[in-house]
Amino acid sequence: MSSILVTGISGFIGGHVWAALAEREDIQGVYGASGEVPLRPERQLHADLSIIDSLARIVAKMEPRCILHLAAISSPIICGKQSLLCWRVNHAAVRELARAAQQVGARLILASSDQVFDGIRGNYREGDTPDPINVYGETKKAAERVAFSLCDDTIVARINIAFGRPKFFGSSFSEWILAKEERGEPITLFNDQYRSPIDVLTLIHALIELIDHPFKGIIHLGGANRVNRVTFGKMLLRHLGRDSSGIFEMQSSKLDPEGTIPVDTSFDITLANTVLDTPIPGIEEGIRITYAPQQNGI
Ligand SMILES: NC(=O)c1ccc[n+]([C@@H]2O[C@H](COP(=O)([O-])OP(=O)(O)OC[C@H]3O[C@@H](n4cnc5c(N)ncnc54)[C@H](OP(=O)(O)O)[C@@H]3O)[C@@H](O)[C@H]2O)c1
Numbered sequence: 001m002s003s004i005l006v007t008g009i010s011g012f013i014g015g016h017v018w019a020a021l022a023e024r025e026d027i028q029g030v031y032g033a034s035g036e037v038p039l040r041p042e043r044q045l046h047a048d049l050s051i052i053d054s055l056a057r058i059v060a061k062m063e064p065r066c067i068l069h070l071a072a073i074s075s076p077i078i079c080g081k082q083s084l085l086c087w088r089v090n091h092a093a094v095r096e097l098a099r100a101a102q103q104v105g106a107r108l109i110l111a112s113s114d115q116v117f118d119g120i121r122g123n124y125r126e127g128d129t130p131d132p133i134n135v136y137g138e139t140k141k142a143a144e145r146v147a148f149s150l151c152d153d154t155i156v157a158r159i160n161i162a163f164g165r166p167k168f169f170g171s172s173f174s175e176w177i178l179a180k181e182e183r184g185e186p187i188t189l190f191n192d193q194y195r196s197p198i199d200v201l202t203l204i205h206a207l208i209e210l211i212d213h214p215f216k217g218i219i220h221l222g223g224a225n226r227v228n229r230v231t232f233g234k235m236l237l238r239h240l241g242r243d244s245s246g247i248f249e250m251q252s253s254k255l256d257p258e259g260t261i262p263v264d265t266s267f268d269i270t271l272a273n274t275v276l277d278t279p280i281p282g283i284e285e286g287i288r289i290t291y292a293p294q295q296n297g298i
């Protein structure tokens with residue numbers, strides 16, 4: 001049976017994708033150093049992407065019809081500190097993967113990032129020119145290019161900041177805020193970093209829709225609202241009935257004097273709203289969806 005390969009299932013977004021798809025018979029998941037995900041372990045494999053052809057070898061053997069490639073070093077801070085490793089995992093492994101996908105005729109859906117933009121203008125559309133200002137963004141931009149150049153059936157899904165509870169492993173910006181509030185610690189948030197936060201359940205719905213979608217090319221997956229991190233934090237805590245008095249505002253230049261984190265990477269999501277059936281909600285609705293009591297049995 002031609003199948004779907006999902007990488008990065010031991011991560012935040014991949015864990016949710018795995019929870020949604022694991023019961024299918026045509027699915028295979030790939031996890032990294034965190035280990036097996038506690039759901040359908042018999043359909044999972046380990047790969048180390050720092051060995052750059054490790055995924056390509058799996059693809060050559062398995063011949064999937066679609067690869068949803070979510071595995072990456074996703075932290076700009078780690079990428080800044082370990083740039084060689086980041087280039088191997090986020091770019092070189094994608095190059096080998098794209099080559100293998102082309103050889104078996106698979107579709108490649110590559111998770112990219114809002115950090116491919118310099119963050120000067122904001123409200124970015126798919127046709128805007130990427131101009132990253134950090135290593136993470138550079139590797140993602142290069143991965144996008146090499147995927148398009150080597151695999152005819154490529155979709156690049158640029159993801160803005162995703163929020164929600166983890167399903168298995170990984171974490172999110174919203175969880176970081178909630179953990180701080182729970183411990184009664186000050187929550188220092190940037191008031192000049194604008195994003196289009198998207199709840200993880202809507203995001204994975206959109207990613208899964210793309211598996212069999214006629215669309216090809218770049219698509220921006222972000223939420224319907226552009227907000228700064230302070231506004232997001234206040235909305236999150238207020239909506240969940242938590243105390244938001246511990247939030248302190250800060251300008252990002254105080255912690256990032258070299259300006260390595262782009263200021264405004266908000267997305268224009270007109271294309272996603274036009275192409276996808278998945279409705280993309282605003283932040284309050286997204287918080288309601290992803291933090292609903294029935295999610296994760298709470
Ligand atoms: N979350 C967001 O807000 C966001 C925003 C923009 C773009 N993205 C992109 O979306 C994708 C998923 O993000 P995420 O938030 O789910 O990231 P995450 O929680 O950090 O998960 C990353 C996944 O990649 C795997 N991985 C990393 N290095 C690996 C290696 N050397 N070998 C094998 N697997 C490796 C991790 O496995 P182990 O942990 O098991 O090693 C994990 O399964 C990434 O491509 C990320 O760049 C995410």
